[in-house]
Amino acid sequence: MRNDARRRETEGRGTRGQAHTLEAFVAATILLASIVFSLQVTAVTPLTASTSSQHIENQQEAVATGVLAAAAKNGTLKPTLLYVNNSTGRFHGNTFDGMYVSGGPPTALGWTLDDAFHERGIAFNLYVHHLTSDRTIRRETVVRMGGPSDNAVSARRTVTLYDDDVLYAADGTETTHTLTDSTTFYAADRHPGPLYNVVEVEVVVWRM
Structure with missing residues (x-):
């Protein structure tokens, strides 16, 4: 038991x-x-989202760089910088406080920027950085569609302006006003001789 x-x-x-x-x-x-x-x-999940977002930003930066490079090559970049009313010193067209706010200016560069970005739901700002008479860098705003987001990217292109470059009328034709004749142009004559100023064009793009 x-x-x-x-x-x-x-x-x-x-x-x-x-x-x-x-x-x-x-x-x-x-x-x-x-x-x-x-x-x-x-x-995995955040890394995948971050990688995708970075890929989109890289694409946008490449497109912006390509737009500026193509405009410089085909001669449509500088005319936008000179698309200025000689009487007021402001860009032609329907602007707010001297800036375009609903898209690019009515120039070849503006239309290209609209096709590349605005019509695809991507906002952009367009700036011109130039040396002032007191040797400081000033930023002229050409297009302002809003405040760039944290994922904004930018591209820049240098453009040389000369004394005999002429301003453009509202219809896109050349006027008889040269940069040395104009007293209202936003950038100052910073160099002796035929060179007027060296400016830097910047495009900032971001998803709306």
Whole structure:
């Protein structure tokens, strides 16, 4: 009798031990699965979104760089800088406080920027950086469609202006007013001889 009791007690302990071992194994498996799932959520998802966003920004920067390069090559970049009313010193067209706010100016460069960005739901600002008479850099705003977001990118292109460069009329034709004749042009004559000023055109783009 005593031997049977001891045997049943021993078997009971073995069964309980196996049950505890199984419970521990299941708990460990659940814990491990939870850790793996958490690592996947925190490591993969944000990285994928960040990589995609960076890819889009790189594309936008490349397009902006290409637009400026093409405009400089085909001769449509400088005319936009000279698309200025000689009487007021402001750019022609429907502007707000001297700036275009609903798209690019009515020039070849402006139309190209609209095609490349505005019509695709991408906002852009256009600036001209130039050296002033007191040797400081001033930024002239040509287009301002809003405040750039954190994911904005930019592209720049240097343009040389000369004394005999002429201003353009509202219809896009050349006028008889040269830069040296104009007293209202936004950039000053900073160099002796035929060189007038060296400016830097900047396009800032971002998703709206």
